[in-house]
Amino acid sequence: MKKSENLSHHEQLRLDYLYKNYYYLNDKEKKEFSYLRQKSKGQAVPSGSPQASRYEEPSASQSAAPAEEPAETDSSGLLPKYPEQPSRSRKERKAQQAAAETASGGQQPKKKGKKIRFKRILLWLGIFLLMVLGGMIFMFIKGLTTANNGNSKPAETEYFDGQDTKDGVNILILGTDGRVGEDSTETRTDSIMVLNVGNKDHKIKLVSFMRDTLIHIDGISNEYSDPSQADYYDQKLNSAYTIGEQNHNRGADYVRQMLKDNFDLDIKYYALVDFQTFATAIDTLFPNGVSMNAQFSTIDGEAVSEVEVPDDLNMQDGVVPNQTIKVGQQQMDGRTLLNYARFRKDDEGDFGRTRRQQEVLTAIFQQVKDPTKLFTGSEALGKVFALTSTNVPYSFLLTNGISLAADSRNGVERLTIPENGDWIDTYDMYGGQGLLIDFDAYKERLQQMGLR
DSSP states (O other), X not given: OOOOTTSXXXXXXXXXXXXXXXXXXXXXXXXXXXXXXXXXXXXXXXXXXXXXXXGOOOOTXXXXXXXXXXXXXXXXXXXXXOOOOXXXXXXXXXXXHHHHHHHTTSOOOOOHHHHHHHHHHHHHHHHHHHHHHHHHHHXXXXXXXXXXXXXXXXXXXXXXXXXXXXXXXXXXXXXXXXXXXXXOTTOOEEEEEEEEESOTTOOEEEEEEOTTBEEOOTTTSOOOSSTTSGGXXXXXXXXXXXXXXXXXXXXHHHHXXXXXXXXXXOOOEEEEEOHHHHHHHHHHHOTTOEEEEEOOOOBTTBOOSEEEEEOGGGOBTTBOOEEEEESXXXXXXXXXXXXXXXXXXXXXXHHHHHHHHHHHHHHHHHXXXXXXXXXXXXHHHHHHHHHSEEOOOHHHHHHHHHHHHHHGGGOEEEEXXXXXXXXXXXXXXXXXXXXXXXXXXXXXXXXXXXXX
């Protein structure tokens, strides 16, 4: 009904209600409707009218009953007084609420319902994280227990006098052409890398040392009164591992010591990975292969579209077959990825091999951040731990695994020592060709990267 100025807010609401439900009203409600309708039109209701009959004075027999306090009525004296509440706009209500908040110090009373729901969400989130962690641990143990199936032998942890670094943790990664568990006194290190993780830059940092870099080894290198002479640095870096293995199987620690002596680089942990372990880890972590953009330098000055690379894992009776790898984007399984990383017969030689090894590790770090790798990655780590000689503790993986995956999103900062062409060709003490470098310059580079 049309709003009347003669009715209060609640009287108008009551009249609207009675009007809409008129055919269902009882006699009492019809009288009330008639009264409100006349009042809305500004018409006075006489005191003796039927609308007021129910408010007549009680009879004498009723007067003996206990007197009740009369209810408050409106100006007509006929109906109960409706509570007055002026209508307000939304803007006025918000202003009043803001004033109330200001008066109470700007704080609204906490709603218990929301607090309970928030606690319930935290509880379920905690349960979910525990289930994920439990699944990762289960897959890690599965990898540990199934890695030694077949001809693989469990690896033993070598002595390693690890030292803390100023920023993050340095891990020495050695790739060997031997088989873990076999005689390692003649094993060579194809790759020598230092991985820095957990640093303040939240980046993964990777430094590769070319194996033919000439270093000084006390007691073995030729001694001269003038250390600046070339022959003072006459041992190849990869010979350090063999020398250490021949001295109570301490190859990894001997490489650590040489990097400290020649580059002033401290290293906390090590991991020694052979061919089979690498391929097994890749195939477990990436069942569909690793996405790689295979690139080779020229061969004898000619550009190539495909390359024949040695296929070491399929060696039989001392004969190593070849595998064809095409240039360009492709998915590589563990065996192909290994052969790609080890190839060095293009015009870049060992420098090209070192570059490809960095590309392979970078691709692994960037693709392992996929959350679906949480469980397959844990199983792969279990297999790697079972087959790899390393002193990296389980606790390190549990406390740093997720943060390492997050840091990989920020990319991998890489350095090769020496960089392409930044060396002098010379010879080691046995007549083999080696690379003489400026150690002071590379110490400065390592410090700039935050590795020392």
